[in-house]
Amino acid sequence: MISAEVSIYPLKTSDASSIINNSINSLNNQGIEYSVGSISTHLHGSEEQVWKSLKEMFHNAQNSDEISMVITITNAAD
Template identity: 50%
Template sequence: MLTAEVSLYPQKTTSASQIINNSIDTLRQYDLQTQVGSMSTRLQGTDQEVWAGLQSLFYKASNQSEVNMVVTISNSAF
């Protein structure tokens, strides 16, 4: 089981909140526990699901804007 805390920062856009929310919506296709906060989102699940979710989150956002994504990975629970 992995836990990831991820922060997504869209660049050069006036639609940052929309890009972040659209990207977080992509996580629903994975079997992940999520906690959405004001500055980051926590994901928990199997190794494969967490890595796939992070990749999906990044690609969804990067298709809409330049982005920076900061991730902390842990093998401990929330």
């Protein structure tokens, strides 16, 4: 199991909230544990689940416009 903390920063847009929320909503179909914080989203699952979910979040957000995505990943136990 691994955990990730991810933040998405939409660039050059006036609709950042929608881009972020759509990206987070893409996790609903991934079967991964996640919690949404005020500036980041925490994911926890198998290595395959976490990487697949991060990729899905990135692809979902980049379809809207330019973004920056910041990720911290750990395999340390809680």
